[in-house]
Amino acid sequence: MAVEGRLLFRGAEAELYLVTWGDGVALAKVRVEKPYRHPAIDKRLRWRRTATEARAIRGALEAGVPAPAVYLVDPPSYTIVMEYVEGACKLADIVEREFEKAKELTARLGRYVARLHKAGIAHGDLTTSNVLVRGDELFLIDFGLADLRAGLREKAVDLHLFLRSLESTHPHVVEVMMESFLEGYREAAGQEAVRELVAAMREIRLMGRYREERRTAWRSA
Numbered sequence: 001m002a003v004e005g006r007l008l009f010r011g012a013e014a015e016l017y018l019v020t021w022g023d024g025v026a027l028a029k030v031r032v033e034k035p036y037r038h039p040a041i042d043k044r045l046r047w048r049r050t051a052t053e054a055r056a057i058r059g060a061l062e063a064g065v066p067a068p069a070v071y072l073v074d075p076p077s078y079t080i081v082m083e084y085v086e087g088a089c090k091l092a093d094i095v096e097r098e099f100e101k102a103k104e105l106t107a108r109l110g111r112y113v114a115r116l117h118k119a120g121i122a123h124g125d126l127t128t129s130n131v132l133v134r135g136d137e138l139f140l141i142d143f144g145l146a147d148l149r150a151g152l153r154e155k156a157v158d159l160h161l162f163l164r165s166l167e168s169t170h171p172h173v174v175e176v177m178m179e180s181f182l183e184g185y186r187e188a189a190g191q192e193a194v195r196e197l198v199a200a201m202r203e204i205r206l207m208g209r210y211r212e213e214r215r216t217a218w219r220s221a
């Protein structure tokens with residue numbers, strides 16, 4: 001399909017257009033070509049991520065995790081038409097502006113991610129920029145890297161990525177936000193699940209550090 005509409009956002013890998021849909025509006029997410037990738041690989045990636053995103057959103061909604069409703073999926077044009085969450089901002093902005101509200105929302109996010117994980121889905125790119133907030137509502141977006149058969153490791157990567165996004169953009173509140181997130185997760189999944197997950201995340205982080213150290217050692221060698 002060819003998308004006609006007004007360009008609203010240019011994301012890391014997609015362009016997002018406001019389009020008319022029935023007698024209302026919708027958001028068309030179109031994954032665009034990346035010139036640094038081999039064309040065949042690029043097409044395959046965009047096709048797969050489009051299909052994955054639509055499936056993961058459906059799985060999230062079925063698990064009771066709020067995400068934009070999907071209206072249409074068209075992998076051949078790398079396009080998803082979805083509900084436009086009008087007037088939303090990112091959780092990242094709330095963390096900067098309204099600390100108490102951000103804590104509460106982050107606990108709720110923890111509950112949602114626990115539900116998602118229980119359904120066997122890992123988000124794959126869980127950051128404070130991929131969570132939209134409108135009033136008291138919260139929406140998870142950007143599921144293109146999701147894993148629909150996630151094991152403990154993929155789930156722990158979600159946690160690791162979320163923590164890393166806090167560390168890189170909100171270093172002053174990392175501990176408090178992570179505590180809120182885990183509190184919410186614990187409420188939905190239980191203490192044992194959190195313990196397991198945090199242990200797996202620590203391992204991932206340790207390996208990362210090990211790799212970093214090796215790289216530095218290489219460089220100085």
Ligand SMILES: Nc1ncnc2c1ncn2[C@@H]1O[C@H](COP(=O)(O)OP(=O)(O)O)[C@@H](O)[C@H]1O
Pocket residue numbers: 009010011012013014015016027029068082083084085086088129130141142143144
């Ligand atoms: N359903 C939506 N409603 C409103 N805004 C959205 C919606 N989906 C995405 N956006 C906006 O577009 C931006 C990029 O979308 P995203 O799915 O994260 O693409 P990318 O993979 O390029 O990061 C988001 O950060 C958000 O501001």
Ligand SMILES: [Mg+2]
Pocket residue numbers: 011012129130142
């Ligand atoms: Mg994004």
